[in-house]
Amino acid sequence: MEGWLPHLCGYGVSCYIYRMTKIFPAIASLALLIVISCTRKPEQVIMTVNGPVPATEMGITLTHEHLLVDFIGADSTGYDRWDRQEVADRVIPYLSELKEYNVRTLVDCTPAYLGRDPWLLQTLSEKCGIQLITNTGYYGAHSNIYLPAEFYALTAEELSGIWINEFENGIDGSSVRPGFIKIGVDPEDTLSEEHLKLITAAALTHRKTGLVIASHTGPDAPAFDQISVLQQYNIDPSAFIWVHAQLGSLEGNIRAARMGAWVSLDNVNLNREAGSEYDVNWYADRIQQLKKAGLLNRVLVSHDAGWYTPGEENGGDFTGFTGIFKALVPALEELGFSRDDIEQLLEINPRNAFTIKPYK
Numbered sequence: 001m002e003g004w005l006p007h008l009c010g011y012g013v014s015c016y017i018y019r020m021t022k023i024f025p026a027i028a029s030l031a032l033l034i035v036i037s038c039t040r041k042p043e044q045v046i047m048t049v050n051g052p053v054p055a056t057e058m059g060i061t062l063t064h065e066h067l068l069v070d071f072i073g074a075d076s077t078g079y080d081r082w083d084r085q086e087v088a089d090r091v092i093p094y095l096s097e098l099k100e101y102n103v104r105t106l107v108d109c110t111p112a113y114l115g116r117d118p119w120l121l122q123t124l125s126e127k128c129g130i131q132l133i134t135n136t137g138y139y140g141a142h143s144n145i146y147l148p149a150e151f152y153a154l155t156a157e158e159l160s161g162i163w164i165n166e167f168e169n170g171i172d173g174s175s176v177r178p179g180f181i182k183i184g185v186d187p188e189d190t191l192s193e194e195h196l197k198l199i200t201a202a203a204l205t206h207r208k209t210g211l212v213i214a215s216h217t218g219p220d221a222p223a224f225d226q227i228s229v230l231q232q233y234n235i236d237p238s239a240f241i242w243v244h245a246q247l248g249s250l251e252g253n254i255r256a257a258r259m260g261a262w263v264s265l266d267n268v269n270l271n272r273e274a275g276s277e278y279d280v281n282w283y284a285d286r287i288q289q290l291k292k293a294g295l296l297n298r299v300l301v302s303h304d305a306g307w308y309t310p311g312e313e314n315g316g317d318f319t320g321f322t323g324i325f326k327a328l329v330p331a332l333e334e335l336g337f338s339r340d341d342i343e344q345l346l347e348i349n350p351r352n353a354f355t356i357k358p359y360k
């Protein structure tokens with residue numbers, strides 16, 4: 001793992017300063033300390049399907065989208081369910097559209113057993129010139145139908161062993177390594193035994209890999225339950241992305257963001273009728289409320305859109321990834337958001353969320 005975390009500068013300067021401590025002890029010791037902390041600092045990276053990339057290269061990012069989703073269930077899905085060329089032909093026009101909006105990175109949130117395909121993602125990234133990020137982890141939402149049968153016999157430690165192995169050695173024999181942990185829990189007030197195991201395994205995986213945990217969650221109660229599990233493992237809430245936080249209360253969003261968690265407002269949809277629940281203005285208003293609370297730096301937005309559906313003619317309906325740029329950004333500008341605010345939302349926050357944290 002150390003191989004891709006090069007040091008920023010060498011140790012020659014520190015040796016020189018060490019010799020200087022003989023002459024000007026106090027000043028030189030201080031300088032030595034500064035240089036050591038500089039030399040020890042690893043480069044910050046994100047993990048794309050084509051390997052690690054400096055976080056500074058992430059650019060404008062869509063943090064929760066899907067290129068393919070197979071809803072048939074964990075017991076029946078598999079790579080033989082779709083033709084990669086046919087999927088690529090369908091998806092590429094939607095990815096290409098993003099160039100117009102200077103999007104450089106798209107986070108594909110399709111988990112294992114729901115159609116995650118590392119070879120497909122690599123091909124799409126190469127053909128479109130957009131950086132893609134995939135995930136490790138299992139999705140328990142929708143009453144566990146996307147959990148593989150072996151899940152039930154595994155402990156949280158064993159489960160995290162599978163996910164850590166994907167990060168260290170690649171997914172399913174490919175060279176693709178995950179750039180985050182994706183799990184999913186049901187929207188109940190109390191986490192089920194299975195979902196407690198998922199967040200515990202995610203905590204153990206995070207501690208070993210530094211990958212951020214994005215959890216399909218919804219309402220307030222399961223969000224705070226998961227954050228408190230992480231805290232039991234001494235993990236800062238900033239390692240947690242509360243996915244579908246738009247289904248939580250404003251108060252809950254504010255509380256989680258104050259704790260440091262990422263509040264992900266997903267499902268921005270250009271086609272939702274103005275005036276209906278969760279139209280673009282609803283999102284603009286929620287983001288404004290969070291900004292007023294001084295928490296714009298904890299907010300993520302996404303379409304949670306796409307995607308090619310195996311088993312449907314030509315992959316079925318496909319929703320593109322441009323609503324944020326065509327409708328949400330103008331709505332925010334109307335509310336007085338500056339260019340810096342938009343950059344915070346679409347570039348700085350994704351970078352801070354997905355940069356791999358070296359764990360101490």
Ligand SMILES: [Zn+2]
Pocket residue numbers: 064065066109304
């Ligand atoms: Zn999703």
